[in-house]
Amino acid sequence: MTAADDVRRAVSAVSDPELRRPIGDLDMVRDIAVDGTTARVGIVLTIVGCPAARRIEQDVRDAAASVPGITDVAVEVGVMTPAERRALTERLRAGRPARVMPFGPDSLTRVIAVTSGKGGVGKSTVTANLAVALARRGLAVGLIDADVHGFSIPGLLGLVDEAGRAPQPTRIDDLMLPPVGYDVKAISIGMFLREGDGGAVAWRGPMLHRTVQQFLTDVFFGDLDVLLIDMPPGTGDVAISVGQLLPHAEVIVVTTPQAAASDVAVRSGLVARQTGQRVLGVVENMAALTLRDGTALDLFGSGGGAEVAAALTTEAEAVPLLASVPLSPALRADGDAGTPVVAAHPEDPAARAITELAASVAAAGRRLAGRALPFTPH
Template sequence: MTAAGREPLEEAVRAAVGAVVDPELRQPISTMDMLREIRVDEDATAHVGIALTVIGCPMSDRIAADVDAAARAVPGIRDAEVALTVMNPDERMALVERLRGSRASHTVGFGAGSRTRVIAVTSGKGGVGKSTVTANLAVALARRGLRVGLVDLDVHGFSIPGLMGLVDDAGRAPHPTRIDDMILPPVAYDVKTISIGMFLREQDAGRAVAWRGPLLHRTVQQFLTDVHFGDLDVLLLDMPPGTGDIAITVGQLLPNAGVLVVTTPQPAAVDVAVRSGQVARQTGQSVIGVVENMAPLTMPDGTVLDLFGTGGGARAARALSHEGDEVALLGSIPLSPALRAAGDAGTPIVAADPEDPAAVQLTALAAALAPRRRGAVNLGSTGLSPSDQTPSAR
C-alpha cells in the first residue's frame, strides 16, 4: 500500500478512534487530547497511540479494547495495535482547566445560577428507606435520558455504593480516579456517584466513620467542589438522618436545593420527617414534596398488609404545607420484597424489575421530578442495554 493510499485510512482511523467515549468523563477521547500517533503501515495494520490521564488508570484495559475495536472496524484495516502512554503534568493541567471551564477550582458548581436541579433527599429518621429511594430515583431519572449525579452524604451510615452495585464481593467500593486535584466519580447505571465509602483504605472498609463537625463539613464541601460531575440535569443528595451538621452545611452551600422528604406511614417517622423539612426551610431551601415508603402492600389474595400503618405520607405533606406553599405527596411506595432483594444485590429495582409495584411508583416519582433535559426532544426511556447497566470505575 502506497503512502498516498494510507492517508485516507489514517484519517478514517483517527475519526473512528476519536469517537471512543471515555468511560468516566463520558466524552470522546478526541476532545480530551488523548490521541497520539495514528499510523497505517503497508499491510493495513493501524498503529494507534493513546495517552491516559494518570498512571495506573484502572480503566486502561477497557479504553484500549474500545480503541482497538474502533480501529479494526474501519473498512480496509486488517489489524490494529494500541500503545498506551500517560499525559505529562502540563497536559493534565490543561485537561483539568478545560473540563472545569469557567468555574474556578474549589468552588461549588451547583449554587445560584446553576442550571442543574439539586434535590436533597432527607428523612430525619433512619431506617425508612431513604437511600433506597434515592438510588432508585437516580437510576429512574437516568433512564429518562437525563444526566444524573448522586452524592452520598450519609457519611456515618453510607450505603449508596452497595445499592448501586459499586462494591466487590468483599464489600469494597472502588477508589475514584484523581486528575491532579479533580476527582472523577465512578459510574453505575449511567449515574455518576460519589460516597465516603470510596475513599476508605482497604483495611478500613468495614469500620465505622467516626467524624465530628469540621471533618463532615470539609467532606461535603469537597464532594461539591472537587468532584467533576460535568454538566448535569439533576444532582441528588442522599442526606443523613437527623438535622445536624451536614444538613446545615448543605443548606449553607446549596440554599437553592429542593428537599424531598421520605417517611414511612408510622407516626413516629412522620413527626421526625416533618422536622427535617422544617430545618431545610430555615436554611432557605424549599420542600418540593413528600414520598411515603413502606406503604401498605396488597397481597396475592387481595388482603392488605399495612405493617407500618397508613396515611403517613399524606399527614407529613399536610404538616409541611402552609398558605401559599402547598407540599404534595408525590409517591407512595408499597412494601416490596423485590425492592429489598434488589437493593441487597446492588441492582436497583427500577432497572431489575420495572413492573414491580414499588418500581412503578419510583418511576412515576422520577417523572414528577424530572426537569426537561437541555437540548433534548424526548424524555422517554433510553432502553439501557445490560452493558450500559454495568457499573464502571476507573
C-alpha cells in the first residue's frame, strides 16, 4: 500500500451528507497523488451548486490529513458529467424504474401514518419527536409532511433559516434528495414555496393527491426502516389518498385528554381502518403535568386517550394506549426553537414519554401476514 492508497481509502470513506453513503461508493473520488507530505485529492460533486459542497470538501480535507505523514492537502472539486449522474441515479434506484413508489406492501420499510381528529392536539410535534427518537435508536427514518395546508415539520426539525425558509431538496436529474434534520430525512411542501407565497397553500383535492403521490415516488429516501407520515387533521382528501396509496400502513392516533378532542379522534382511526390500515395505537398528548409540589395540573382533563383506545378496540384487535405525553414547557419551547425535546432535553417528562413510545413502536415490528417474503425455494 502506498501513501496515495492510504489517502484514497480515507477519502473514500467520507459520507455524502445528503445521500448518506460513502463518496467512494458513489464514484465521486478521482485522481489522488502524494508528493512528500502533500496530498492532492480530486473529487466530483453530483451537481453544480451542491448545497453540501463545503461540508464534503472539508470532510475530504480532514480525512486526507488524518493519514500519517500527510500535513498539507489540496482538494480539487469538479462536477459529474450527465452520463455519470445517470449512472448514479440508476444505482441509487437499485433497478427500480423512475417514479415508482418503493413503499408498497412488499417493502421492508414500515409505514406509519400519524393522524388526529382535529388540529391543535400536537400531532406534528409528537410525529417529529417520535421520528428523532426512532433515529436515535439507530433506525433509518424518513418523514413526509402530508399536512400540506398546515405544514410545520421543517421548523420542528430545525430545517429553516433565520427568516423561516426551509431548504429546497437537492435534485439529481429526476431524483429529489430530502433534507436531513437530526438524522431524519424529511420532505414538506414548505420546502418548495417561493418568495411571495406567504407560506400559504390553497389547493384542493387533485393537487393534494398529486403532492402526496410525488412525495412517495419522486423523493429518494434510500433504504428506510420506518417512514412516518404527518397527516393533516380530520378525514379529508389527504387521508383518503394515503389510504388508497398505502392501504398496508399502520396508524397512530393522537388526541388530548379532552372529550371534545378524543370523540373526534376516533373518527380518524375508523376511516383509516376502512381503507385496510391497521391502528397501531393511541397517543394522548397534553396529559396532566406534575407540578413541583407533587400536584397534577390536568389542564385538558383526563382519560381521553384511554377512551379513544377503547373505542377503536374490536374483538379481532386490541388498540393500546401507547403513550401519555404530559404538558411540557420544554416540549413547546424546543419545538419553537427547532430542537426536538428528545434531543435537547431527553430527561424532560415529555421527552421520556416519547422515547418510550419510540421503543414501543420499534418493538411492535411489522406484521408479515399476507406479505410476499424475498426468498426463492430450492
